[in-house]
Amino acid sequence: MRLAPTLISLAALTAAVSADDWPRWRGPLGTGVSPEKELPARWSDDSVAWKTRLLGLGVSSPVVAGDRVYVTSQRGRAALREGNHPTLARGEEAAAERRLEGAAEGGVVFVVEALHRSDGRRLWDYRLPAEGMLASVHEKHNLASPSPVTDGEAVYAWFGTGQVVALGGDGRLLWQRHLGKELGPFEISWGHSSSPALHHDLLFLLCYHDSASYLLAVDKRTGKTRWKVDRGKDVRSYSTPVVARGPSGDELIVNSTARIDAYDPATGELLWHAGEPHRFAVPVPTFHEGVVYASRGYRSGPYMAIRAGGRGDVSGTHVKWAVPTGAPYIASLLHYEGLLYMAGDAGIVTCVDPGTGEKVWQERVGGIFSASPVGGDGKVYFASETGETLVVKAGREFRVLERNRIEGRILASPAISDGRLFIRTDDHVVAVGASRARSSR
Secondary structure: OEEOOOOOOHHHOOOOOOOOOEOOOOOOOOOOEOOOOOOOOOOOHHHOOEEEEOOOEOOOOOEEEOOEEEEEEEEOOOOEOOOOOOOOOOHHHHHHOOOOOOOOOOOOEEEEEEEEOOOOOEEEEEEEEOOOOOOOEOOOOOOOOOOOEEOOOEEEEEOOOOEEEEEEOOOOEEEEEEHHHHOOOOOOOOOOOOOOEEEOOEEEEEEEOOOOEEEEEEEOOOOOEEEEEEEEOOOOOOOOOEEEEEOOEEEEEEEOOOOEEEEOOOOOOEEEEEOOOOOOOOOOOEEEOOEEEEEOOOOOEEEEEEEOOOOEEOOOOOEEEEEEEEEOOOOOOEEEOOEEEEEOOOOEEEEEOOOOOOEEEEEEOOOOOOOOOEEEOOEEEEEOOOOEEEEEEOOOOOOEEEEEEOOOOOOOOOEEEOOEEEEEOOOEEEEEOOOOOOOOO
16 A cells, blocks of 8 residues: 555545545435436437537446536456357347447556546546556456546546545545555456445445455555455455345445345444355345345346344345345446336346335336436436436336437436536546536535
């Protein structure tokens, strides 16, 4: 680990995260839900608020705090994994799948950019040359797939080599580490994609890889390790940890190929676990009023509801219901206004009763949904790889409000802040909707 020669006082940086920020992937609580009203339902390339070309390529999602939109990307081309690259979609939708194109040849450099929320102008960028082993990846992403996270004072970015940086609101380096060099190479089929997660003064980094699997908690101010949980070899995860409120306190929930685990976020103590081994673990669990809703991933995989607060193996005591098939491969579940929503890679969107797991409705709408849905203002937004965002009215009856298409491929999940949606394509961030005035930071 290397600390910056002079650390900027965190108190001198931007103010803390506010209620209408979107500081991490899946929003304020990590659930994909925004409390905002008057969100847009209709847009097109001709009616966006702004569109900014990024300095690199990637599929990470933007995050928003204060007057800043933070986003990561990669310049230069890393190797694709050898052999067949299976499509994620099935049927006629598979023909629309595209690889991440256009990366320039040459050395790999990771980029963190800060854009102004109101007009998209670039405020600063930070460039980090890739060091160490460059893992081979799937053709639909690169080594800049993890989304950044911010507490309103610093922004934390992590990359597929194991390099992680903490940057101040003005783009200056606060600290950095290289987990690939310190703790072992980042080796996972198709490349690392788990994003960092924040809770109080801890930054969580999920490294469930082929050769060694561990969950790390570091001090967000210094980068020093606070605790580490080892899981041995061959426990893999492409998911991101999320902190859920349980009946006895906070629980750090992790989806992996082995099972669903819940840890004490302060100490790393294993609290409970549930579920059977599964081939791929991509989606992030969500939660509502003491219940964790988890989709395990892979093709038409299982999904379930688990009451938080248990101890040990709770598979037979705390699983409210479990459905053996039908969940998305990549996209996470959304619990919004009393219902569960999901979008799959076969162009199908589904609404489920969270009390029973039974389908409320299911419709084939076309598209390829790798991005996770988000909800706000009575609307559910499903962003497709084809560049179309389907806006559905939340409720027990399926009703499409709008179909909005912009140029570019969308694998990143949208961010919602100050009346706008911020949509990331491979090489742009696009803001749609009318911004509401608030004090600049």
